[in-house]
Amino acid sequence: xxxxVMTIAGSLLLAACGPSAQEQAAANAxxxxxxxxxxxxxxxxxxxxxxxxxxxxIRAIRDAGLPCQGVTGSQPGDKPGSWVxxxxxxxxxxxxxxANGMANVTSFTPQPAPQR
Numbered sequence: 236x237x238x239x240v241m242t243i244a245g246s247l248l249l250a251a252c253g254p255s256a257q258e259q260a261a262a263n264a265x266x267x268x269x270x271x272x273x274x275x276x277x278x279x280x281x282x283x284x285x286x287x288x289x290x291x292x293i294r295a296i297r298d299a300g301l302p303c304q305g306v307t308g309s310q311p312g313d314k315p316g317s318w319v320x321x322x323x324x325x326x327x328x329x330x331x332x333x334a335n336g337m338a339n340v341t342s343f344t345p346q347p348a349p350q351r
Contacts, residue, residue, distance in 0.1 A: 276332040277316030285309070292320040295338035296328050303328075 280288055289306035296303040303322035312319045317331045329341040 270334070272334040272336070273332055274316060276334075276336045280318070280332065281311075288318075289320065291338075292318065292328070292330055293322075295330055295340050296320065296322070296342075298338075299340040299342075301328065301340065301342050302326070 280291060283291065285308075289309055292309055293303055293306045296306070302324070303326065305323045306320045307323055309318050309320040311317070312329055312331075314331070317329055320328050320330055322328070327343055329343065331339045331341075333339060
């Protein structure tokens, strides 16, 4: 019986440590606002003319410290709001935008298919 009482008391203490409903609602609202801002930034980039959009992408790639002599093309990525930019030398970069409007660049080089 004493073990049961201790288990209940411990459970109540742990429950008291979690966020309140009000704190959780505020965190959810902040997350939704952040996602909305990221979508707005991505929509602004999507609305640009291709040359302007590629200019934004080369700036983001260079700001990330990656080599790129020029963006030769870009297309929407697999995830909503993402873009894939191709540089003159053949490197490719996935670009997404955060809630603060900052671009996040992930560089990748596709591997050729194995020859049979």
